[in-house]
Amino acid sequence: MTRRRFPVRMAAPALVLAPLLLTIPAAVPARAAPPAAAIGPTAATLGCRLYFNDAGTGSSPTVWQDTFTLTQSPAEPKVGDTVTVTLTALTGPDNGPVGLNAGDVPVNVTLALGGSLSGSATLRMSSYPARAVAPAEPLGPITATGTYFASAAGAATLTVGRVTFANSSATTHCSAAGDRDHKAAPVPTSIVENFTVGGTGTATPPPSPSASATPSSSATPSPSAKPSPSLPPSATDDPPTATDEVDTPAQPFGPKSVKLNCKTLSSLSAWTATHTLSMSPSNPGRGAKVTVSLKFSAGPKSGPVPVGAGDLVPKATVKVGGVGSGTVNLKGPAYGAIDALAILPGATLTGTYTTSQAGLVSLTVTNIVFDHPQVDTECNAGADPVAGPKETSIVAKFTVKSRAATDDEGEGGGNGDGDGGGSLPTTGEGGVTTLMLLWSSAALLLGVGLVVVLPRRRRLLRS
Numbered sequence: 001m002t003r004r005r006f007p008v009r010m011a012a013p014a015l016v017l018a019p020l021l022l023t024i025p026a027a028v029p030a031r032a033a034p035p036a037a038a039i040g041p042t043a044a045t046l047g048c049r050l051y052f053n054d055a056g057t058g059s060s061p062t063v064w065q066d067t068f069t070l071t072q073s074p075a076e077p078k079v080g081d082t083v084t085v086t087l088t089a090l091t092g093p094d095n096g097p098v099g100l101n102a103g104d105v106p107v108n109v110t111l112a113l114g115g116s117l118s119g120s121a122t123l124r125m126s127s128y129p130a131r132a133v134a135p136a137e138p139l140g141p142i143t144a145t146g147t148y149f150a151s152a153a154g155a156a157t158l159t160v161g162r163v164t165f166a167n168s169s170a171t172t173h174c175s176a177a178g179d180r181d182h183k184a185a186p187v188p189t190s191i192v193e194n195f196t197v198g199g200t201g202t203a204t205p206p207p208s209p210s211a212s213a214t215p216s217s218s219a220t221p222s223p224s225a226k227p228s229p230s231l232p233p234s235a236t237d238d239p240p241t242a243t244d245e246v247d248t249p250a251q252p253f254g255p256k257s258v259k260l261n262c263k264t265l266s267s268l269s270a271w272t273a274t275h276t277l278s279m280s281p282s283n284p285g286r287g288a289k290v291t292v293s294l295k296f297s298a299g300p301k302s303g304p305v306p307v308g309a310g311d312l313v314p315k316a317t318v319k320v321g322g323v324g325s326g327t328v329n330l331k332g333p334a335y336g337a338i339d340a341l342a343i344l345p346g347a348t349l350t351g352t353y354t355t356s357q358a359g360l361v362s363l364t365v366t367n368i369v370f371d372h373p374q375v376d377t378e379c380n381a382g383a384d385p386v387a388g389p390k391e392t393s394i395v396a397k398f399t400v401k402s403r404a405a406t407d408d409e410g411e412g413g414g415n416g417d418g419d420g421g422g423s424l425p426t427t428g429e430g431g432v433t434t435l436m437l438l439w440s441s442a443a444l445l446l447g448v449g450l451v452v453v454l455p456r457r458r459r460l461l462r463s
Helices: none
Strands: 038-052 059-073 082-089 107-115 120-125 142-149 152-166 170-176 192-202 253-264 267-280 289-301 313-322 327-331 343-354 359-371 377-380 395-404 423-425 434-436 460-462
Touching: 059 152, 059 192, 082 107, 082 120, 082 313, 107 142, 142 359, 267 359, 267 395, 289 313, 289 327, 289 359, 313 343
Parallel strands: 343 423
Antiparallel strands: 038 059, 038 170, 059 082, 082 142, 107 120, 107 152, 120 142, 152 170, 152 192, 253 267, 253 377, 267 289, 289 343, 313 327, 313 359, 327 343, 359 377, 359 395
């Protein structure tokens, strides 16, 4: 006897490293930053139909009312960038008359690119809902993530065209409000973002399966999806299962020259070096411990007084995005003795965190700190790195597979050392350790180049 699903009901850098400072570079003038590319939170209503075995024209029309947010990173893409896009929904649709298990209903979102861009991208949430859901209860928040390639400069748009909930027995397709065949004839929704791709000309996307600024391709339905009498991936959008997933090439950053701004007390200066951001393993399973590494070829210029061995430690903060969230704190070995006015040697900073949810993860360096017992130097992309910090362009990406981590991937894990080198659970229901920078004021009195007051400044980690 064939078990049928019930229809789903939707609810309505000069460093000051010692107590002498001979000169202070001129401040870099602040520039007004364009608004970040994001829409929402915004209320929207979608229409939906249920498709048994993802066939026919659909039945049981329903309405899904929710609050949506569409964001992208980098928020201000340039020609040649691979951009991560995330769509969130606050509550999700309501479940049907039969309960669902966690992970029964993968979510796929078709995103249309317009203006200077063309094609489409697919955003995915491969495991949904996050927990078992009783009949007629909301399925819970949605976070679907994917990428596109910024191929041409100019005014562009991102439009949510269709949202698909799928499993092996039934599929629900949703598009703009109204009743129609939402699978064969979807109408673009009102969730639209307008932005500008910077730079000039056009670029060809790299030969990577993760660059998705092309029309969506078909995939084989998952043989291991669980039957369930409610929602769910269509035959054209189902992500691969743990047994047939291929290794998605990771996208480390660099080696590439990057210009950052640094600030020490009131002193501003520029720092240009070659940076590389990478991760290992590059295709981990859920629950794997991932090592994140940042390497730069040379540091900024030291101040006018020698620095003692062990007094200066390079650190960095990396934001986890995509299906992950939170931060990873990186730390390098302390420098040896440094001569006055010398270029700091290059360094390699590392830290770890534990994966949770399957999908695409982005790593963005938000801040690099040269930590000194008396005064720190902050470096990032902000015109004023302290008063107006800004994320750097150092972004890497990798994919977490839906299988569980293997022994070689170091399952489990957080043993943070409290100062930037530990394992941080940053996805799913794992906790997040936040780096709190405690800024102290400094009275800088110059008299024949002498700093009269130089307070001690430290940063703390709080969980």
